[in-house]
Amino acid sequence: MDDPVLLTGAGGHVGQTVYERLKDDYDWRLLYHTQPSPEPDHPYFTGEVQDTDTVRPAIEDVGAVIHLAGDPRRDAPWRSVISNNIDGTHTIYELAVEAGVEKVVFASSNHAVGAFETDERTPEMYRADDDFRLDGTERPRPGNKYGISKATGETIGRYYHDEYGIAVCNIRIGNLNEDHPPIDYERGQAMWLSTEDCAHIHDCALQADYGYETVYGISDNDRKYYSLERAKEVLGYEPRDNSAHFDGDERVVKPD
Numbered sequence: 001m002d003d004p005v006l007l008t009g010a011g012g013h014v015g016q017t018v019y020e021r022l023k024d025d026y027d028w029r030l031l032y033h034t035q036p037s038p039e040p041d042h043p044y045f046t047g048e049v050q051d052t053d054t055v056r057p058a059i060e061d062v063g064a065v066i067h068l069a070g071d072p073r074r075d076a077p078w079r080s081v082i083s084n085n086i087d088g089t090h091t092i093y094e095l096a097v098e099a100g101v102e103k104v105v106f107a108s109s110n111h112a113v114g115a116f117e118t119d120e121r122t123p124e125m126y127r128a129d130d131d132f133r134l135d136g137t138e139r140p141r142p143g144n145k146y147g148i149s150k151a152t153g154e155t156i157g158r159y160y161h162d163e164y165g166i167a168v169c170n171i172r173i174g175n176l177n178e179d180h181p182p183i184d185y186e187r188g189q190a191m192w193l194s195t196e197d198c199a200h201i202h203d204c205a206l207q208a209d210y211g212y213e214t215v216y217g218i219s220d221n222d223r224k225y226y227s228l229e230r231a232k233e234v235l236g237y238e239p240r241d242n243s244a245h246f247d248g249d250e251r252v253v254k255p256d
């Protein structure tokens with residue numbers, strides 16, 4: 001991607017993870033909610049992602065968008081997800097059409113499919129010896145209103161792909177922690193996405209050719225209930241981390 005790339009939610013956890021690691025690789029445009037400090041090295045904009053007057057100048061002349069801005073809380077209330085997540089994502093796509101954007105990478109979530117984690121399947125599905133896998137071809141099955149907003153974001157992308165030809169990659173992100181995988185949280189270990197793998201999968205999604213894709217964004221954990229096949233095949237994703245290789249403090253060498 002030689003054209004500028006707009007990163008929304010640039011000040012957040014995922015945004016900083018992506019920007020810090022790929023800072024020199026793209027001609028970034030950054031959308032922050034509020035004034036960033038210190039100022040970033042690339043042109044930036046501030047405001048509400050659902051506000052066309054905020055987004056229009058930010059998306060001008062952009063070739064691709066990584067859309068992260070939104071309310072990430074799993075218990076986010078309806079009014080918030082309607083505004084920040086659903087209306088915000090609609091605004092991004094609507095102005096992407098206007099600006100001639102070729103590709104949108106959308107931060108979807110494990111919570112778009114959270115209701116697959118039924119009482120009958122859990123906690124066994126979180127364990128390394130269990131072979132249950134979601135692969136991205138299943139229909140969304142949200143477990144909360146936040147999950148509804150992510151499933152809706154995927155569907156908004158489907159419309160803008162079919163109607164306007166925008167290439168869309170929904171990354172159903174698992175669990176990005178500050179540093180190491182969570183300890184004593186089987187589910188968290190199963191859907192852990194390391195910071196390096198997080199930057200890498202977003203880089204892959206900017207580089208690869210596809211039409212409309214939904215992939216899972218997790219590291220190559222021994223415990224997993226999401227398939228990585230589609231991300232590997234379509235995006236060229238090569239995860240390097242595995243939650244099993246951390247003991248809570250640091251990477252440990254596992255015996256063969």
Ligand SMILES: NC(=O)C1=CN([C@@H]2O[C@H](COP(=O)(O)OP(=O)(O)OC[C@H]3O[C@@H](n4cnc5c(N)ncnc54)[C@H](O)[C@@H]3O)[C@@H](O)[C@H]2O)C=CC1
Binds near residue numbers: 110175
């Ligand atoms: N961190 C994780 O483990 C996961 C994150 N995600 C998704 O990834 C995206 C980023 O999440 P995080 O970085 O963890 O959250 P975060 O809260 O750290 O970052 C989100 C950013 O978006 C901004 N924002 C929120 N509403 C906005 C609005 N209306 N207009 C402009 N900016 C707005 C916030 O100020 C914040 O800087 C979110 O869409 C979230 O749903 C999905 C799955 C897992």
Ligand SMILES: O=C1O[C@H](COP(=O)(O)O)[C@@H](O)[C@H](O)[C@H]1O
Binds near residue numbers: 109174175176188
């Ligand atoms: O989508 C998200 O998922 C992560 C992981 O989910 P959790 O239920 O294990 O907490 C969550 O931490 C993050 O806030 C959310 O945006």
